[in-house]
Amino acid sequence: MEPALLEPILHEFGSLLLRWAHIVAGMAWIGASFYFMHLDAALRPTPQIPAGKGGEAWEVHGGGFYQVKKYLVAPEFLPDHLIWHKWESYFTWITGALLLVWTYYYQATLFLIDPAVLALTPWQAFGIGAGGIAFGWIFYDLVCRSPLGRSDLYVGIVVFVFVVGMALFFQNVFSPRGAFVHTGAVMATIMTANVFLIIQPNQRKVVAALKAGQEPDPKYGKIGKLRSSHNNYFTLPVIFLMMSNHYPITYSTPYAFVIVALALIGGAVVRVFYNRRHAGHGNAWWCWGVAFACLIAAIALCLTTTPQGRLALGLPALVSTAEAAPAPVVEVPPQVQDVVMGRCSMCHTAEPVYEGIATAPRGILLDTPAAMERNKSLILMQSVLTHAMPPNNITEITPEERAALKAWATAR
Ligand code: HEC
Known part of the structure; x- marks a missing residue:
């Protein structure tokens, strides 16, 4: 058994399983969020519920018809069997937090710490990351509870500026990729904390009041609905941020925080379109116009400010402090250098010479x-x-050369 080889393989499996669970849980959660936003918007008055106290919707799905009623504050009586929707959210957060630890904190030097940005130790990086995520929730919650919280518009503006500010902060301490994923994690944590610390406890108070035969305070339902709609506007930008770390062009710009701002606006207006449409307020096509403008602006920004984009457009490179810093002196055996230079670097370099590989x-x-x-x-x-690389062994690496890479990469 070779522990030096076994460990990366097991780590890879762990990463796969966590990502799988995270995506599945996320789909269940976001799916439920979309469904309930749609349902809420589609409710129509019904004779069984007094005006202003709820409504009903008829739906057709999977070979049957569903009649769903919503009681705004509380129904007359509470059935024994009540379905709660919370584990989708908790499980998404738990698997996401584990994946963050697994990938970005465990392999901090590879994915999170960029010495050209800030030479952190792994523990410092962990502290800043976890601290930033916790701070995000505290700040957001204070804003919602403050007098500002009475206006959706003000909360929207403050939270928008705050998230973009966090993106700017993270990009000044982490690798560009780590910065994006942490910005997404700040938003996603706000979403789950909304469920765990606000919506669910309030719901439990309503249930307790009903069981005690009292009239529940309508404010609990209202707060829950508000936080739940914040979550809804966060969904699309968060998913973008989580996916973007597989697409370096999105985060390689010095203006990555502007990409975050554009994703926030573009993602939120798409939700506005659907929420209005489902409520029967017509099609607000302007929303798609705004989203499209954000997309074009983001692509234009990536093209003109990333090294890859500027290369493609034939523009001179922007001199960044990262490139200006002297490269650290590192010892790599000449034989290994020869293999990598000979078999990999024609593609894996800033200006690849391999036909068809642009960046x-x-x-x-x-x-x-x-x-x-x-x-x-x-x-x-x-x-x-x-043997995933070189792709299809296109550059004809030999078994001896792979052995040399192995000896170097597993030496302790
Ligand atoms: C012909 C061009 C080419 C050559 C030569 C090449 N690669 Fe790649 N490499 C790629 C492409 C394309 C991808 C992206 C694959 C994808 O998106 O699934 C990639 C991705 C990678 C990744 C990232 C994988 C991931 O998903 O995390 C690593 C690491 C890598 N290559 C290492 C190497 C090494 C080491 C060599 C030399 C032994 C090498 N490559 C040779 C084209 C090349």
Whole structure:
């Protein structure tokens, strides 16, 4: 048994399972969020519920008809069997937090810490990340509870500026990719905390009052609905941020926080379109216009300000402090350097010479000893443990060369 090889493989499986569970839970949660927003908007008056106290909707799905009624404050009596919708949210957060630890904190030097941005230790990076996420919730909750909280517009503006500010903060401490995922995690944590700390406890108070034969205070339902609609506007931007770490062009710009702002606006207006449409307020096509404008602005910004984009447009590179900093001196055996330079770096370099490859795939550079050292565990996974790289062995790496990579990457 070779522990040096077993560990990365087990880590990879763990990552796969966590991501799988996270995506499935997220789909269940976001699906429920979309469903209930749609249902709420589609409710129509019904004779069985006094005007202003609720409504009903008829739905057709899976071979049957559903008649769903909503009681705004509380029904006359409470049935024994009540379905709660909360584990979708909790499970999404739990798997997401584990995935964050698994990928970004456990492999902090690979994915989270970029010495060109800030030379953090893994523990410092963890502290800033987890602290930032917790702070995000505290700040948001205070805003909602403050007098500002009475106006949807003010809350919207303050939360928007705050999230963009957090994105700017993270991009000044973390790798660009780590910054995006942390901004997403701040928003996603607000969403789950809304369910866990606000919506559910309020709902339990209503249930308790009903069981005690009292009239529940309508304010609990109202607060719950408000927080739940905040969550709804967060969904699309959060999913964008979580996916974007697979697309380096989205976060490689020095204006990554502007991309976050555009995703927030674009994602939220798409939800506005659907929420209005489902409520029978017509089709607010302007929403798609705004979303499209955000998209075009984001693409234009990525093209003109990322190294890849500028290269594609034939513009001179922007001199960043990262590039100006002297590369750290790293020892990599000459034989390994030769293999990587000969078999990988024609694609994995800022200006690839390989036909059809425009920019370094996945943003992974393998053209200096420092870059090789940094990506050691990825090289081990992609070119030794699996033969995923070079793709289809297009550059004809030999078994001896893979063995040399293995010896280097597993040396302790
Ligand atoms: C012909 C061009 C080419 C060559 C040569 C090449 N790669 Fe890649 N590499 C790619 C492409 C394209 C991707 C993105 C694959 C994808 O998106 O699924 C990639 C992705 C990667 C990744 C990221 C995988 C991930 O998803 O995390 C690593 C690591 C990597 N390559 C390492 C190497 C190493 C090591 C070599 C040399 C032994 C090598 N590559 C040679 C084109 C190349």
